[in-house]
Amino acid sequence: MNLIYDYQIFTGQEYGGISRYFYELINQSKGVIDVKVTGYFSNNYYLNRTRLKKRNFLKGITFKGKYRILDLINKQNSIQTLKTNNYDIFHPTYYNPYFLKYIKDKPLVITVHDMIHEKFPDFFSKNDKSIIWKKKIIHRANKIIAISENTKSDILHFYNIDPSKIEVIYHGNSINLNNHSTTNNNLPENYLLFVGGRNGYKYFLPFIEAIIPIIHKEKINIVCVGGGQFSNEELSFFEKKKITERIKQYNLSDDELIIAYKKALAFVYPSLYEGFGMPILEAFACNCPLACSNTSCFPEIAGDGASFFNPQSSESIKFAIEKILYDTTYRNNLIEKGKYIEKKFSWEKTFNQTMNLYKTVL
Secondary structure, eight states, X not given: OEEEEOSHHHHXXXXXXXXXXXXXXXXXXXXXXXXXXXXXBOOOTTGGGSTTOOBOOSTTOOOTTHHHHHHHHHHHHHHHHHHTTOOSEEEOSSSOOTTHHHHTTSOBEEEEOOOHHHHOGGGSOTTOOHHHHHHHXXXXXXXXXESSHHHHHHHHHHSOOOGGGEEEOOOOOOOOGGGOOOOOTTOOSSEEEEESOOSGGGXXXXXXXXXXXXXXXHTOEEEEESSOSOOHHHHHHHHHTTOGGGEEEXXXXXXXXXXXXXXXXXXXXXXXXXXXXXXXXXXXXXXXXXXXXXXXXXXXXXXTSEEEEOTTOHHHHHHHHHHHHHOHHHHHHHHHHHHHXXXXXXXXXXXXXXXXXXXXXX
């Protein structure tokens, strides 16, 4: 079997959950199937740790139009590769349908990671083409991978397609507890952990607003990992609420992130919507108690291993976090349940199920 993953997500992301997903599939595929990733260049951290790594493209140099140039170069390479017709299955890594006229009748498999654009269009630019693109390839695909039952349900809600076309294949957990750093990265004591993007539907500022009484009363710190530096809006909010010294942003390696989870009082995930929520499994693996939204995929993935809250209710958020902070028995029970749940997920299982799906389209 000859499989092609395209350049898209490895061009658009240096880090991120989707590129990590394809990285894990590539790693699992070694010695099993022949995999190719199109494109000449990539600055993606995960791809460049695989046997299929690409040359860096002006890494460390930023200028207007850089991404557009990189995308055009890699797209042309991808088109040329598809024109050879020398492959069995095409599995694009994102939703741009540039490839449709080149793959002809070749089997097309796509992974739908979430339906955020469809459910929350107001959080995205009017120029965002994700919905239009996704619709085209969903209808052309021979098989669709949904990363949770909730995502499958949302696909069927928005698109009139045969449910048998969709297969739910869960993610695994990428945290490796055997090779982590023991340094503390100058992290503060007594903190709640927030991981990833903080924009729009991630509901970061409403979460902070809800726990300001706890921050002041218990001298709690907030550690944000990834998501970029704080915006001017965020900094103004912190200053207004007198919590500037209590909240810090860090860029950490995977090994350093393990320490951040392990030291945290709790990991808080207030997002309105996720397709799967990989940080849930990361927290479980690191014995970090989880407080998270009761929406979308969260109950499905976290099971009974989380202190759930309504992300649009300040009282609900505050109560869920206080239960972890003040009830040691409850906290310890969450940790034990999380450890059990995390073991149900693995990238080996993800890959094997994906391989079985690939075989059905040949």
